[in-house]
Amino acid sequence: MLTRAGFGITLVLLALLMAACDSGADVSSSNGGGYSSASGAVVTPGTEQGDVQVNTVAPDFTLPDVSGKSVNLLAVARTHKLTVVNFWASWCPPCRAEMPDLAVAYNKYKGMGLAILGVNRQEDATQVSQYAKDGGFSWPLLLTTNDNVMISYRGGSLPNTYFVDSKGIIIHVVRGAMNDHELADTLAQYGFN
Amino acid sequence: MATRLTGADKREERRRRVASGDMAAPADSGYGIQGRAIPIEEKPHKTPPAPVAPTSQERVSSFGEALWRFFCSVRLAMTLIALIVIATLIGTLLIQMPPELQGDPASRTMWVKGLAPRFGDFTGIMYDLSLFNLFTSWWFKLLLLVLTLNIVVCTLNRFPKMWKQSTQTRMDVGPNFFTHGEYTATIALPVAPAAAEQQLAGVLKRRHLSVRLRQPIAAGKDQAATGAYAVYADRFRYMPLGTYLNHVGIVLIFIGAIWGTLLGNSIKIVDFAVPEGGDRAVGYDTNLMVHSNGFTEVDYPDGRPADYYSDIVLYENGKQVAQQRIRVNEPLEYKGILFHQAFFGNAADIKVTDDASGALVYQSSVSLAYRSQMYGPNNPMGSFSLANGAIQVDVVEPAGPGDPSLRPGQVGLAMYRVTDDHQLWRETLSQNQSVRQGGLTFTFLRERQFSGLQVVRDHGVTVIFIAVACILTGLALVFYFPSRRLWARVESDAGGAIIHLKGQAPRRADLAREMMRIAEHLKAGGATIHAESPAIIEQRELFAEMGG
Numbered sequence: 001m002l003t004r005a006g007f008g009i010t011l012v013l014l015a016l017l018m019a020a021c022d023s024g025a026d027v028s029s030s031n032g033g034g035y036s037s038a039s040g041a042v043v044t045p046g047t048e049q050g051d052v053q054v055n056t057v058a059p060d061f062t063l064p065d066v067s068g069k070s071v072n073l074l075a076v077a078r079t080h081k082l083t084v085v086n087f088w089a090s091w092c093p094p095c096r097a098e099m100p101d102l103a104v105a106y107n108k109y110k111g112m113g114l115a116i117l118g119v120n121r122q123e124d125a126t127q128v129s130q131y132a133k134d135g136g137f138s139w140p141l142l143l144t145t146n147d148n149v150m151i152s153y154r155g156g157s158l159p160n161t162y163f164v165d166s167k168g169i170i171i172h173v174v175r176g177a178m179n180d181h182e183l184a185d186t187l188a189q190y191g192f193n
Numbered sequence: 194m195a196t197r198l199t200g201a202d203k204r205e206e207r208r209r210r211v212a213s214g215d216m217a218a219p220a221d222s223g224y225g226i227q228g229r230a231i232p233i234e235e236k237p238h239k240t241p242p243a244p245v246a247p248t249s250q251e252r253v254s255s256f257g258e259a260l261w262r263f264f265c266s267v268r269l270a271m272t273l274i275a276l277i278v279i280a281t282l283i284g285t286l287l288i289q290m291p292p293e294l295q296g297d298p299a300s301r302t303m304w305v306k307g308l309a310p311r312f313g314d315f316t317g318i319m320y321d322l323s324l325f326n327l328f329t330s331w332w333f334k335l336l337l338l339v340l341t342l343n344i345v346v347c348t349l350n351r352f353p354k355m356w357k358q359s360t361q362t363r364m365d366v367g368p369n370f371f372t373h374g375e376y377t378a379t380i381a382l383p384v385a386p387a388a389a390e391q392q393l394a395g396v397l398k399r400r401h402l403s404v405r406l407r408q409p410i411a412a413g414k415d416q417a418a419t420g421a422y423a424v425y426a427d428r429f430r431y432m433p434l435g436t437y438l439n440h441v442g443i444v445l446i447f448i449g450a451i452w453g454t455l456l457g458n459s460i461k462i463v464d465f466a467v468p469e470g471g472d473r474a475v476g477y478d479t480n481l482m483v484h485s486n487g488f489t490e491v492d493y494p495d496g497r498p499a500d501y502y503s504d505i506v507l508y509e510n511g512k513q514v515a516q517q518r519i520r521v522n523e524p525l526e527y528k529g530i531l532f533h534q535a536f537f538g539n540a541a542d543i544k545v546t547d548d549a550s551g552a553l554v555y556q557s558s559v560s561l562a563y564r565s566q567m568y569g570p571n572n573p574m575g576s577f578s579l580a581n582g583a584i585q586v587d588v589v590e591p592a593g594p595g596d597p598s599l600r601p602g603q604v605g606l607a608m609y610r611v612t613d614d615h616q617l618w619r620e621t622l623s624q625n626q627s628v629r630q631g632g633l634t635f636t637f638l639r640e641r642q643f644s645g646l647q648v649v650r651d652h653g654v655t656v657i658f659i660a661v662a663c664i665l666t667g668l669a670l671v672f673y674f675p676s677r678r679l680w681a682r683v684e685s686d687a688g689g690a691i692i693h694l695k696g697q698a699p700r701r702a703d704l705a706r707e708m709m710r711i712a713e714h715l716k717a718g719g720a721t722i723h724a725e726s727p728a729i730i731e732q733r734e735l736f737a738e739m740g741g
Contacts, residue, residue, distance in 0.1 A: 090601030091594035093539040093573075093640070094490070100624070100639040131602045134623035135639075157496025175494065177642060179469050179487040 054173055058085070058164045059152035063119065063142035066129040071140050073117065074168045081113030082190050085162040087155055089121040090131040094177035095159040099135055101180040106139050109192045117142060119149060121158060163190070264346035273340040280336065284327035287319075291463055302614065303585075310566060334451055341447045348440045359434055359676075364406040364425035366680055371693035376704050378694040379723040380715050381686060389690035390422040390683045396714040400707065402426035402679060410682075424681035435670025442663030445656050452653030460530060460650040466575070467505070468540040468558030468643040475648060479530065482508045488537050488644040503534050503644035519646070529650050536645035538562060538573060541588050541604045542638035545579065554633060555579060559588045560643040568605050568619075569598030579633075584617075585609045590640070604637050675702035679711075691723070705732035 062072040077083045086102060088095035106116050116139035120128050128141050144150070153162065155175075163172035163186065172186055187193065263269065290304055305325065309316050323330030371377060382389040394404050406425035452459070460477050467473045467485040475481040483505055490501035500520070507515040507527055517525040524533040538561055545555040561573035565587070568574070572589040579586060587607045591599040599605055599621060607619040608630065620628045622637040629635075677698040684691050694711070698704040705728040712722055712729070725733070 089594075091591070093590070094642060096602060096640045097539050097642045100641070127601070130600065134600075134602045134626070136625060154494055156494055157492050175492040175499075176490040179489065179642065181487045182489065 054170055056170055058162060058168050058170045059149070060168070061119075061149045061152070063144060063149065065140045065142055066125045066132065068125075071117065071142055073164070076115050076117060076140075077164050077168050078166055080115040081166055082187070082192070083115040083117060083164045085117050085119060085153075085164060087119045087121065087150060087153070087158055087160045089158055090123060090127060092121075092158045098159060098177045098179070098183070099137055101178065101183050102139075103135070103137050104180070105183055105187055105192070109187065110139075112192060114187070114192055115139070119144060121150065122146070165190075261346060261350070264343050265350050266343070267347070270340065270343050270347065273336055273343060277333075277336050277340065280327060280333055283324060284333075287324055287327070289328070290326045306614070307565065307567070337447045337451060341444050344440055344444050348437060352437065355434060355437070359431050362425070362427070362430070362678060364680070365408070365410070365423045366682075368682065368693070370680065371682060371695050374695050374697070375726060375728050376696035376698070376708050377724075377726040378692075378708055378712055378729060379725075380692045380694065380712055380720045381689055381723055382692065382715065382718070382720045383689045384719075386420050386422055386683045386685045386690040389692060390424060390681075392715065392718055393424055393681055393683065393692055394426075396711055396718075397424070397426040397679065399714065400711055402428045402677070403430075420685045422681075422683040424683065425679070426681075427676065427678045429674040429676045430678070432670045432674040432676050435667040435674075438663045438667030438670065440667075442660040442667060445660030445663060449653035449656035449660060452651070452656055459653065460648055462646075462648040463535070464562050465532075465535075465646040465648045466538070466540070466560030466562040466643045467503075467646065468542075468560055469641050471540075471558045471643075472508075475530070477650075479528075480510045481514075481527070481530070482511075483532065483646070484508065485644045488642050490537065501534065501537065503537075503646070505532065505644070505646075507532070529652070531647075531649045533647040533649070534644065535647040536562075538643055538645065539590060539640050540575070540643040541590060541640055543577065543586075543588060543606075544636040544638055546634045546636075548629060548632050548634055558641060558643065560645070561588065561590055562643065562645055565589060568607065569596055572596070572598070572605070578611075583611055585611050586635075602640075604640075606635055606637075672701065675699045677702050677704055677707060679708075692720075705729045706736075709733050709736065 058073060058077070060072070060074045062070050065071055073083070073085065084102070088099070090096065102116060102118075106114065118137070118139060118141040120141055120143055122144055125143055128143065132138070132141050153160070157175065159177055161174040161178060162170050163174075165171050171190070174182065174186070178186070184193075288308065290301065305316060305320050308325070312319060319325060323332065327333055371379075382392065384392070390407065394407055397404050404424065404426040406423060408423055410421040410423050460475070460479075462475075465473065465475075465483070467483050469485055469487050472482050472484045475483065484507075486504040486506060488501070488503045491499045493499050502518050502520045502523075504518050505516070505525060506513055507525065509527075515525055515527050517523075519525050519532055519534045521534050524531040526532075540558040540560045542558050543555065544553070546552065547554050555577060557577065559575040559577050561575040563574045564571050565574040566572075568587075568589045570592045572592045574587055574589045576585050576587045578584065585608070587605075587609065589599070589605040589607075591601055591603065600623075603621050603623050605619065605621050606628070608617040609615065610617060618630050620630070620635070622628060622635070624637060624639055627634050627636040675698055677696065679694065679696045681695075682693040684693070692715070694708060696704045696708055698707075708725075708729050709732050712720070712725070716722060
């Protein structure tokens with residue numbers, strides 16, 4: 001029969017055994033594809049916390065695209081049925097994962113009044129234009145040198161996507177990457193199907 | 194020549210005889226109640242007879258006894274436990290090989306090779322010692338098996354004695370039994386012994402003790418006992434056997450731990466990555482396939498993760514059998530197999546066509562669920578096989594901002610011959626770009642996300658649950674329901690009766706308090722306390738200090 005001390009040690013041993021049972025999960029997988037946060041979204045430091053409410057006016061901005069041409073949100077929104085404002089960066093894996101789906105939607109619906117504005121987070125024009133060229137992403141990709149626009153949208157992570165109607169009102173927000181089903185369902189709600 | 198044993202010789206002789214089972218060890222030495230120790234006769238040794246060769250049956254019996262004694266050893270148990278604790282610590286601290294790689298020599302070699310930068314020249318030795326698959330190594334299982342045998346044999350060895358203690362307690366004891374002990378009391382009552390015995394039995398019952406013996410002591414049996422009564426009562430007498438539930442529980446845990454190995458049908462896939470819109474077979478002869486309808490992650494505005502889940506569909510032999518939105522703690526369960534949401538990441542859609550025929554050789558999303566330093570700074574990596582597994586193609590994506598090896602949006606492809614792990618070529622592709630190699634065209638179509646699942650089937654878990662229930666129940670029985678035994682002898686004394694009480698119980702049973710209360714009950718019926726053992730007096734003083 002085990003002594004009392006032996007029994008105690010056995011319990012410790014059992015606890016260790018149980019802890020060890022799950023150790024495989026930590027070591028065998030990379031926990032995803034190199035994201036900066038535990039979620040798919042990439043947390044951007046220094047941005048204000050909070051939320052932009054649906055059914056409020058989209059904070060306006062004017063930013064240069066990769067060719068240097070200024071693009072104003074409200075000007076684009078007024079001339080389109082739906083404008084998708086997508087905050088992204090090329091080093092953000094979930095941002096990259098949703099880009100081809102945005103491209104499919106853009107190519108399909110741009111003639112029906114869909115606009116996309118991609119607000120890039122502080123990357124240089126060469127890098128962004130190269131990425132757009134490689135991927136065949138033809139919507140305006142806007143450059144930033146600070147997080148002012150992101151802060152005005154109170155977005156603390158990437159990717160974040162805001163759907164703005166022709167009156168400049170935010171009608172839908174998606175925080176995190178969208179898959180093709182999600183994007184298609186959202187666009188269908190606003191007549192793109 | 195006759196020799197006389199010294200004290201040390203006698204102790205050694207006694208120890209030897211106890212160990213060999215010639216005599217019972219006195220569990221309650223001095224009282225002569227339970228163990229009934231047999232005094233050793235100090236007879237001089239006779240001249241030993243001439244040695245006779247043991248028969249084959251004796252040899253077998255002797256070997257069996259030696260084996261039995263070996264597995265009875267507490268020292269063996271302590272050594273095994275120490276070794277298992279050390280091994281478990283090593284296995285917990287050291288990176289362990291994913292279970293699904295262990296059956297695939299090529300993947301295993303590749304995985305071990307990836308450890309070389311970390312462990313250098315020791316990698317091979319550590320691998321040979323099974324330190325990277327410690328919990329499935331033969332020597333770790335052997336340790337568990339021997340410890341299991343150890344516990345089983347120890348338990349069986351001790352059980353008859355414990356059972357006897359619980360069921361065959363000697364109830365009628367002589368007058369000398371009451372003269373010493375930790376819990377004793379002498380109480381006088383101004384009534385005849387028969388009435389005093391009646392009163393005592395009533396008190397014992399009120400104190401929830403089972404009175405098992407109430408009988409007059411025959412004069413012939415005990416000359417001093419004319420008109421005397423013997424009383425015995427106990428409570429929780431079977432509870433010490435709870436310790437066997439602990440032992441059973443511990444053995445069951447070990448059995449549960451190796452259950453999968455014994456049955457060979459356990460599944461544990463910790464990196465089951467399914468790309469959005471893609472399929473992946475579970476394998477393990479289950480004929481199951483998982484399809485991901487999509488992965489979703491929802492964040493709080495500040496970027497903290499709020500939720501993430503996958504919508505999966507399960508097919509068995511091509512027929513849909515289940516569909517569910519799974520989360521980390523909301524798995525899909527089908528035929529005992531659990532599909533948990535575990536992680537997620539990016540996948541790369543790759544297409545391979547044959548240049549000569551134009552036939553599609555491969556088209557799928559490659560989940561980049563691993564990390565590798567082979568192509569750059571810790572890049573996400575996945576792989577797929579061609580030519581019936583003879584060729585492996587690694588796919589890597591950039592490690593993050595500033596990765597010099599790959600631009601965002603690019604993937605690196607590297608083809609290997611599996612037999613010798615020889616790299617055949619390596620290329621970098623942007624989205625929608627192709628490369629022709631060895632008569633095949635490789636195209637990188639796009640990136641997408643994958644759902645990382647954990648797929649688990651472990652019947653051992655049920656055994657573990659039962660084991661834990663056994664251990665908890667056993668602990669509760671032993672610690673919260675300690676057995677208490679009480680003997681009484683009621684004698685006539687100067688026109689009244691005198692009750693000699695004696696109790697036995699583990700310290701945690703607080704028997705001093707119980708006996709104090711019994712005495713108080715009797716006192717309320719007119720009794721006078723003549724004497725109490727120090728333990729009961731201390732309890733009485735403590736009770737008085739607390740204002741009881």
